Amino acid sequence: MGLKAMLADQSELTIVASAPTVPELLATGSELDLVILDLRLADGSSPKTNVEQLRAVGVEALVFTSAEDPYLVRLAAKAGVLGVLRKSEPTATVIAAITAAANGEQVVTTEWAAAIDGDPGLQDVGLSPRQRDVLALYASGEKAARVASLTGLAPHTVNDYLGRIRAKYAEAGRPARTKTDLYKRAVEDGWLPIPTRDQPK
Structure with missing residues (x-):
């Protein structure tokens, strides 16, 4: 509803369909130029899976999120979204980003860059893919x-x-030094998701 309100006065931007999951969106048969994707959907699906499903049918995605979970942001960013946009951004910024993405342009934001490169405040330790698997x-x-x-x-x-x-x-x-320390490092670097209240660590 908030997004519809933001775009209400934009003649070049029209919301043609919305759905709680990507399969349901695709099932509407709507002609889509761009999908504005939240990281957490009703079916609990992975952002990576959702982006891959969309790209498989030739549709690009722009993530629109509160960006509270760097793990999910990183999954989406590395799956190839056009950008990661915070819901807290001013309306003008949101409209400009959606317009650019709808034209197939990359929307470079701090969140998107950090998700690709890792938290710039944390020094990269250079783990190999196999080491990351073992760590996770x-x-x-x-x-x-x-x-x-x-x-x-x-x-x-x-x-x-x-x-x-x-x-x-x-x-x-x-x-x-400890297993708990390793868990913290893995979360910091986005190799494991931030725990929720029902998954204490």
Whole structure:
């Protein structure tokens, strides 16, 4: 409703359809130039999945969000959205961003850049994709043996990776001596989602 109100006086921008999920939106059969996508939808779907579904049918997306979860913002940004726009932005900024995105232009914002590059206030530790996988699994609560089973790595390799990961964080001035520390680092870097109240950490 807020978005419709913002665009009410914009003759070149028309909301042709809305839906609680991407599949339901696509099922309307509406001709879409751009989808304005929230990060949290009714079906609990991943932003990455939603963006991929839209791009598969030739439709680009602009994320319009409160941006409270850097993990979800990063998923959407890396899936290839045209930009990430905060709902708190002034109406004029929102209209300009939607207009640009509808014309296929990239909408470069601080949130979008930070999601792509990581939090500029946190020094990148340069983890490899495999190390990130191990970190995410281990920090989310799995034991090293279970991580080995899930990744197909040998247990000693997992332990070696964990040692290297801890060393990299220590070198970056972000020590991660305990499993809880590793969890915090993984959340900070967007490799794990921020916990909700029903998922305490």
